[in-house]
Amino acid sequence: MGLLRQLLYFSVHPNQLRSILQWKIWHDPVHTRDPKKESATLQECFKYLNMTSRSFSAVIQELNPELLVPVALFYLILRGLDTIEDDMTIPLETKEPLLRNFQHILEKDGWTFDGNAPTEKDRELLVHFDVVITEYKLVKPQYKAIIADITDKMGNGMADYANNAEHNVNGVNTIKDYELYCHYVAGLVGDGLTRLFVESKLANPALLKRPELAESMGQFLQKTNIIRDIKEDLDDRRRFYPKEIWSKHVDKFEDLFDPKNIDVALNCSSEMVLNALRHADECLFYMAGIKDQSVFNFVAIPQSMAIATLELVFRNPEVYKKNVKITKGDACQLMMDSSTNLRTVCEIFKKYTRRIHKKNTPKDPNYLEISIACAKIEQFIESIYPTQDPKKLSLIHAGEIDPDVEKKKAQDSEAKKDVFFLLLAVVGTLLVISALMIGAAYLAGARFDVAFNEIKKGMIFPKLDNGSEGPQTIVDQHDHGEL
Amino acid sequence: MAPVTAPQKKTLGKVLVIGGCGFLGHHIVDLLLESYKCTISVLDLRTTRNRRPDSDNVQYFDSDITSLSSILPIFEKIKPDIVIHTASPVAVGESSESKAKLRNAMYKKVNVDGTQCVIEACQKTDVKGLVYTSSASVISDTETDLVNADERWPVVPAKNQKEYYSTTKAIAESHVLAANRSPTSPSLLTCAIRPAAIFGEGDVQVIPGTLSAYTTNKTGFQLGDNNNLFDFTYVRNIAHAHLLAAYALRVTSQTSIAPLDHEKVDGEVFIITNDQPVYFWDFARAVWKAAGNQKGTEHVWVIGKDVGLVLATVVEWGTWLVGRDTPFKRRIVRFSSMTRYYDCSKAKRRLGYRPIVSLQEGIQRAVAYWLEEQKSEGEKKGQ
Numbered sequence: 001m002g003l004l005r006q007l008l009y010f011s012v013h014p015n016q017l018r019s020i021l022q023w024k025i026w027h028d029p030v031h032t033r034d035p036k037k038e039s040a041t042l043q044e045c046f047k048y049l050n051m052t053s054r055s056f057s058a059v060i061q062e063l064n065p066e067l068l069v070p071v072a073l074f075y076l077i078l079r080g081l082d083t084i085e086d087d088m089t090i091p092l093e094t095k096e097p098l099l100r101n102f103q104h105i106l107e108k109d110g111w112t113f114d115g116n117a118p119t120e121k122d123r124e125l126l127v128h129f130d131v132v133i134t135e136y137k138l139v140k141p142q143y144k145a146i147i148a149d150i151t152d153k154m155g156n157g158m159a160d161y162a163n164n165a166e167h168n169v170n171g172v173n174t175i176k177d178y179e180l181y182c183h184y185v186a187g188l189v190g191d192g193l194t195r196l197f198v199e200s201k202l203a204n205p206a207l208l209k210r211p212e213l214a215e216s217m218g219q220f221l222q223k224t225n226i227i228r229d230i231k232e233d234l235d236d237r238r239r240f241y242p243k244e245i246w247s248k249h250v251d252k253f254e255d256l257f258d259p260k261n262i263d264v265a266l267n268c269s270s271e272m273v274l275n276a277l278r279h280a281d282e283c284l285f286y287m288a289g290i291k292d293q294s295v296f297n298f299v300a301i302p303q304s305m306a307i308a309t310l311e312l313v314f315r316n317p318e319v320y321k322k323n324v325k326i327t328k329g330d331a332c333q334l335m336m337d338s339s340t341n342l343r344t345v346c347e348i349f350k351k352y353t354r355r356i357h358k359k360n361t362p363k364d365p366n367y368l369e370i371s372i373a374c375a376k377i378e379q380f381i382e383s384i385y386p387t388q389d390p391k392k393l394s395l396i397h398a399g400e401i402d403p404d405v406e407k408k409k410a411q412d413s414e415a416k417k418d419v420f421f422l423l424l425a426v427v428g429t430l431l432v433i434s435a436l437m438i439g440a441a442y443l444a445g446a447r448f449d450v451a452f453n454e455i456k457k458g459m460i461f462p463k464l465d466n467g468s469e470g471p472q473t474i475v476d477q478h479d480h481g482e483l
Numbered sequence: 484m485a486p487v488t489a490p491q492k493k494t495l496g497k498v499l500v501i502g503g504c505g506f507l508g509h510h511i512v513d514l515l516l517e518s519y520k521c522t523i524s525v526l527d528l529r530t531t532r533n534r535r536p537d538s539d540n541v542q543y544f545d546s547d548i549t550s551l552s553s554i555l556p557i558f559e560k561i562k563p564d565i566v567i568h569t570a571s572p573v574a575v576g577e578s579s580e581s582k583a584k585l586r587n588a589m590y591k592k593v594n595v596d597g598t599q600c601v602i603e604a605c606q607k608t609d610v611k612g613l614v615y616t617s618s619a620s621v622i623s624d625t626e627t628d629l630v631n632a633d634e635r636w637p638v639v640p641a642k643n644q645k646e647y648y649s650t651t652k653a654i655a656e657s658h659v660l661a662a663n664r665s666p667t668s669p670s671l672l673t674c675a676i677r678p679a680a681i682f683g684e685g686d687v688q689v690i691p692g693t694l695s696a697y698t699t700n701k702t703g704f705q706l707g708d709n710n711n712l713f714d715f716t717y718v719r720n721i722a723h724a725h726l727l728a729a730y731a732l733r734v735t736s737q738t739s740i741a742p743l744d745h746e747k748v749d750g751e752v753f754i755i756t757n758d759q760p761v762y763f764w765d766f767a768r769a770v771w772k773a774a775g776n777q778k779g780t781e782h783v784w785v786i787g788k789d790v791g792l793v794l795a796t797v798v799e800w801g802t803w804l805v806g807r808d809t810p811f812k813r814r815i816v817r818f819s820s821m822t823r824y825y826d827c828s829k830a831k832r833r834l835g836y837r838p839i840v841s842l843q844e845g846i847q848r849a850v851a852y853w854l855e856e857q858k859s860e861g862e863k864k865g866q
Contacts, residue, residue, distance in 0.1 A: 354710060361779040362768040368843050371765035375712050375824075379760055382631040383826065394637040 016329025023332035027339075029062040030294040042069065044131040045076060052079045052122045059301050064294045066200045069135065070143040071298075074192060076125065076132050077106065077151055082185070083126055085158040089117040092162060099159040103152040106136055142199055150192035157184030171239035171253070175275070178242035179219065182226075186218030193299075202292035213289075216282035217299065223276035224306040227269060228313050231257070232323045245271050248365075257320050266315050267364050273314045274366050277356070277373045280307060280349060281380035287342050288384065300338040304348045308334055311352040315359050346381045353377045493730055495521035496611075499563035501548060501601060502527055502570030503541075506685050507616060507678075509533035510722040511567060512541060519726060524561045526554065527570065533685070548597035551604060558608040565729045568601050568659075569616040573687055574648040587647045594651035598658055606668035612732030612749075613659065613671060614725050619679035619714070619754055619825060620646065621653040625814070628711075628822040634752055634829050656752065663750035672732045672749035676725055679756045679825050683718030683845060684852035690770065694853060697771040703782045706791045707820025709764040714756040714824045717845030720838040724755040727834040746833060753830040759842045760824035769843070773850035791816040 010017040035043055049057045049072050060072050084090065084098050094115060098105070105111050111133055113126040125132075136144065161181065172178045194214040197203035207213060226233075226240040233239060239253055249268035250256055256265040283303050290296045308326050318324045326334070337344050357374040360367060395401045442448065498515060502508040503525030515523050516539055523541045530543040544557045548570055572586075572593050598615065605613050622636045623629055625645045629636070638657075644650045656675045663673040682689035696702060731748035742748070761769075768780070786794065795813040802809040830836040840848075 357710075357762060357765075360765070362772050362776070363779045367772065368761070368765065368769040368846070371761050371769075372759045372842060375760045375762060378712060379631055379824065379826075386631065388628075388630045388632065388636075390632075390635040390637060397637050397640050397643055 013327075013329065016327055019329040019333040019336070023336055027336065030297065030339075031062055031064055031068070033061050033065075033068055039135075041131040041134045044128065045072060045135050048076060048125045048128065048132070052076070052125055055302065055305070059298045062294055063298055064200070064202060064292050067196060067202065067295070070139050070147065070196055071193070073132060073136050073139060074147050074150075074196070077102075077136070077147060078154065078189060079122060080126055080129055080132070081151065081155055081158065083116060083120060083122045084113070085162060087116050087120050089120075090115055095162055096159050099155040099162065102155040103148045106133060106148060106151065109133060109137075143196060146192055146195045146199065150188050154184055154188045157188070170243065172242045174244045175242050178240065178244075181240065182219045182222040183215065186222035187215040188218070190214035190216075190218035197290065197292075197295055202290070202295045204289040204291060207286065207289040210285075213282050213286040216279040217286050217303070220276060220279040220283050221302055221306050223272070223279070224309050224313075227272045227276065228309055228319065228325075229323060230269070230319055231321060241268070241272060245275070262317050262320070263363075265320055266317065267366070269313065269319060270315055270360075270364050270370065271366050273310055273356070274370050274373055276310060277353075277370070277377070280353070280373075280377045284342070284346060284349060284377075284380060284384070287345060293339075296341070297339040300342075300345045301335050304334045304338040304345060305331065307349050307352045311355045311359075314356050315361070315364075343385060346385060349377060350381055492518060492520045495519045495726070495729060495733060496564035497522050497524070497561060498565045498567065498729070499524045499526060499558070499561055501525075501566065501568045502616075504530050504533045504543075505569060505571075506683070506687070507681060507718055507721060508567075508569045509685070510683065510718045511569065511725055514719065514722045514726060516541070519730075521565075524557075524563065526557055548600055549592050551600040554600060555604050555607065558604040558610075562608060563610055565612045565614070565733060566601065566605055566610050567614045567616075567725055567729060568598065569725075570597065571616065571652070574646070590648050590651045594648075594655045595658070598655035602658060602662045602673075605671055606662065606665075610671055611736040612729055613662070613673040614728045614732065615656060615659040615673065615675045616721075616725070617656040617659075617675040617677045617752065618649060618652045619677040619756075620649040621656060621677065623649070623823060625649075626817055626821070629824065630822055631824060631826045632754070633826040634754060660750055660752070670736070672736050674728050674732060674748055674750065675752045676721065676728060677752055677754045678721040678724075679714040679716050679754065679823075681716050681718055681721055683849045686718065686849065689715060690849045690853050693767050693770045694774055694850070696767065697774055697776055702768070702771055702776060702778060703784055705764050705783050705785045706816050707763070707788045708785070709762050711763050711820055711822040712760040712824040713763045713766060713822070714760050715766055715842065716755060716757045717838070717840050717842065717849070719840050719845070720757055721755050723839050724753065724830060724834060724836050727830075727836055728753065731834060748833055751829075751833070753834060753836075754825045754827050755830055755836065756825050756827045757838050757842045757845065758827055758831075759838070761842065763819055766842075766846075769846055770850060773846050774854060788816065788820040791820065 033046070035046070038046075046057075046061070049060065053060075053075065056075060060075060061068070063071055081099065081102050084095060084102075087095075090098075098113070110130045112129050114123075116123040116126060136147070139147070157180075161184070172181055191211065191214050194203065194207050194211075198205050198208055230239075230241065234254075234257065241253070241256075243253075246253055246256060246268050248271070249264040250261060255261050256268060258265075287296065287300055287303070290299060305326065308330060312324055312326055313319050316324060334348065337348055353374045357371060360370045360374070364370065392401065438448075495515070498519075498521045500508055500511050500515070500523065503512050503523075504527040508525070508527070512523060512525060512535060515521055516535070523539075524544065525541055526544045526546050526548070528545070528547055530545050534543065535541045542561070546553045546557055548554055570593065572589055574590075602613065604610075621638050622632060624639045624643050638653045639649070641650045641653075644653070656677075659673045659675055662668070662671060665671070680689060696704075728748060735742055735749055768776075792813055795811055795816045798809050798811050799813065827836065
């Protein structure tokens with residue numbers, strides 16, 4: 001966007017500008033990493049983190065110091081794996097063993113890889129992967145074990161997909177395949193992170209007993225990205241929408257992009273949104289298990305972005321033309337609101353859920369199912385933050401509380417408070433101004449001691465008659481009969 | 484549909500379904516036949532409609548529950564192990580004062596006095612378990628929202644209850660619960676099921692009421708903002724819950740050890756929903772859609788709740804002046820813009836309840852049935 005266009009945009013969307021400025025000015029990270037205390041190789045690692053990640057690098061760098069380095073390295077390692085998997089120019093004979101043995105590669109000092117195509121965006125990371133390995137070796141063994149385990153599982157999962165000719169030609173077939181794919185690339189990350197959080201005692205160990213919650217965290221993000229990126233993926237000749245879903249709406253996958261099929265194409269993407277939306281309540285449930293503020297922000301920000309993105313792509317014809325993104329202002333607002341507590345994040349989910357519900361149309365074959373999915377999120381939020389209290393309702397019925405009287409009482413006390421604060425403000429202002437004036441007078445040389453002594457003698461009003469004689473004669477001089 | 488239980492059908496012994504020819508009652512009879520090992524008897528005021536074929540070996544008895552002397556001989560003859568009491572008049576609003584009075588008297592007679600007779604008959608004939616069909620409306624005063632309400636929510640006392648029907652259901656429910664392990668007849672176990680807005684094949688309220696807006700071309704109105712969640716429960720799921728409760732009572736009655744408090748079914752109430760609350764107008768639109776409506780929501784005119792209440796007041800007075808009745812009442816405005824949904828986890832935990840038919844499937848079935856009925860009625864008229 002050109003500067004002029006940006007100016008124009010913000011002049012009609014002041015809220016967007018306000019959010020961006022607020023985030024820039026007021027955002028106060030829970031923790032800030034200190035590059036001065038870091039080794040040269042670790043600083044290099046963070047350089048690559050900034051290069052390879054748009055959305056995660058900021059939240060990672062604000063993490064609790066205990067987890068900052070392990071999580072950053074975990075990200076870089078998986079990104080490295082992903083860069084090998086993604087690159088279609090690497091022959092399968094080279095690719096497969098790399099993917100399957102990546103957890104052992106992590107132990108090889110000085111290992112680097114320059115087999116990526118020059119166009120591969122994250123090529124540099126693998127060219128300098130030795131810095132990641134150096135730092136990985138310094139990580140606490142319990143964290144290393146978790147990272148290695150997930151790397152092993154993800155590498156093998158990716159190798160299976162790379163091996164699967166069918167997948168490469170036709171994309172994903174069934175919803176089950178689709179979810180398995182999302183499990184390998186995202187669900188496993190959720191699993192690994194959860195184990196890191198619990199190991200560092202920053203999350204409730206109960207999360208390990210409910211692995212489906214961490215899985216949902218990953219699935220929700222990955223599915224949202226897949227829905228949003230459909231056009232970009234098509235241009236890269238990849239397709240992740242499962243055939244089981246799109247074939248209900250069109251005969252050929254490419255037909256989704258034909259403007260004359262827009263109605264069915266929207267029904268297809270809304271079915272994909274429905275599928276993703278069903279994870280939302282488990283994501284909220286998961287976040288209730290996080291104990292540390294920085295970890296909470298780390299998990300909550302991407303989730304809030306995801307629900308907002310889902311709302312944006314829902315019944316939006318633009319997704320078939322370009323990669324739609326939430327505006328920068330909205331993103332800042334979401335980051336700000338998500339860096340607080342679960343209750344606020346629930347409010348965000350409720351807000352976007354209701355927007356999805358509003359856009360839902362009976363013409364959609366999944367109309368009722370979408371409505372039910374939205375309602376389920378609302379019901380879940382209600383179950384953790386109830387708005388009604390049965391005990392209070394009983395008292396109302398018993399006549400012990402009159403709801404109107406209660407309301408009035410609350411209003412009255414609120415009004416009393418208001419008056420109190422108003423008076424406080426007035427008196428305070430007066431005091432401050434008086435102090436300033438007295439102070440200014442004192443600095444200017446006023447003799448308060450003299451004034452005080454005079455007052456003590458009972459002379460409250462200054463005697464003007466003595467001093468007024470002089471001037472009066474001067475006035476008289478100029479005043480003789482000229483008028 | 485697949486049978487509810489695994490290959491091994493659960494045994495229920497001798498079951499008497501009171502109101503077994505009614506809307507809910509005949510679905511209970513159907514489900515008993517499909518999924519349970521038992522002998523079935525039905526007691527109803529009239530047993531001509533919703534009757535199973537003779538080959539199913541269901542015994543039918545015509546009798547009036549408001550008279551103990553007429554039902555007692557039937558109880559004595561059958562000697563039921565389980566009694567499921569679903570008989571209740573249809574709750575409808577009446578336009579005139581005098582009609583409303585008559586109807587209220589009937590509500591009391593059937594719901595309160597009738598249920599008393601059933602309890603007494605159970606106690607006199609050594610019935611093991613009594614399952615009573617109450618209503619989720621006993622905790623709703625028709626005006627205050629119910630947000631994710633569960634069994635902890637208080638029953639609305641008569642003085643605050645605006646629907647007299649609900650008052651009578653609440654009184655009957657309290658009698659049924661009081662009869663659980665009562666000192667005089669400790670062997671009778673009881674519980675109550677509270678269904679939320681029941682619909683299905685043969686219902687005379689939810690589906691016909693919703694579809695009347697479609698057939699009279701009134702789908703272009705929406706009262707309230709449609710953010711209000713509502714529970715509508717497919718009849719078969721409610722039937723299923725009744726039988727789970729009946730089975731639990733039978734099992735409890737057969738074991739000598741009293742159940743733990745958090746597992747107890749006897750003496751308890753259970754809210755039953757489809758576990759799929761939905762935005763009020765979305766349900767209506769889904770029903771219209773099932774009946775063939777092609778429209779989206781572009782033509783819909785949204786009337787806020789407050790404006791709706793004012794309009795309805797005007798219409799109510801206007802039609803009253805010219806001596807006619809209107810479907811557009813304040814009661815309807817309130818109903819369609821209020822939040823009223825429940826949390827049925829207690830039934831899930833203690834009865835093992837899970838809806839067996841989804842909301843979507845339930846709507847399909849109910850609307851298909853309604854369309855079929857309309858067609859045959861039309862043919863009758865054409866003849």
